[in-house]
Amino acid sequence: MRFVVNTIAPYQLTQALLPMLGATGRVVNLSSAAQASVNLDALQGLRQPNDSDAYAQSKLALTMWSGALGMQYAQPGPMIVAVNPKSFLGSKMVKDAYCVAGNDLALGADILIRAALSEEFSHAHGLYFDNDLESLASPHPDALNEAKVEQVVAVIERLAAK
Template structure:
């Protein structure tokens, strides 16, 4: 039996029933941390929890169910987390979507904006009190090399854009919000990361039919950014794992990611839209 030490952290990883989220969760569990997974399919979530418990010999692996394309489902998951988790040391907003048979969410916005931006926005804002109970809280937001200027009309479902545009805009929105988090919550280290382009994951293979790098490359950087002491002072920064060879480095995201006026417009539009639901 794996012994959980006093040094273990409590970590929540969204979108962790496959891909780099699952691989990172397995690493955390193997190293004695308390891990909470998230998935949208109950059977798949249960199977993943069982698998990671067996591999890691760590019984402290749990999970929550929510469909991130349905923001009401996100709110229900938040309530469950608040009731069951006493504190969070690390939140990794890993869940994401590119291709989908459904283009619109239940709130009539592009599904990529719902899953990749609005869901983690809502989740994180509501879990800030749990993170603030940690001595060294950390948020890792999964960005992408694909980043495009955000159309505020498209964000709230008032403009139709392509799948690629919606994905790239959702990822820049997340990166801009990461900057806002770092400015707003000085006691929480918040880092945005491009885990690597075309990793060997279900999402990349479905979207492009190929991959350039193993999924472990992305999982390893998530693990590193989440708990390594060296990154405590990098709040608000953007880590580009496409830079370098085996491991990337901090770099510049799209210029809008640090544009204070555009960030404030994004946050104001986001909050107004969410208040209208």
């Protein structure tokens, strides 16, 4: 289920909106610092990882397709970026999973607004912004491995077409 919500649905929404976005449009995908190698069987629903593994894998898969699509549409096209809004924000998920109050949700909201509207992100095509570091950063190494990205994107495209 996490892959459907965190990876497949945003991909389908982005694909549906791309024709309407134009060269100055932006897609800001909600990623996470929690990223783990994507198990293709889990992505396809053939294997059920535990909740934290599924979350981390789904966020890496989102980051991978964001990077691939962002580079594909870099010129001319909408800017597509994956953003870790901040680790341990005070969301229900963080409170339930870690029994901590978490950081101010406004920190996460602010960076998403900046990514969507500020000039600072106008050339962030296909990149990953880590708000823990408050800068563009390298995502999980798998997101930089072209062969792995192609495999994950191919599965996502097949699932999205169903």
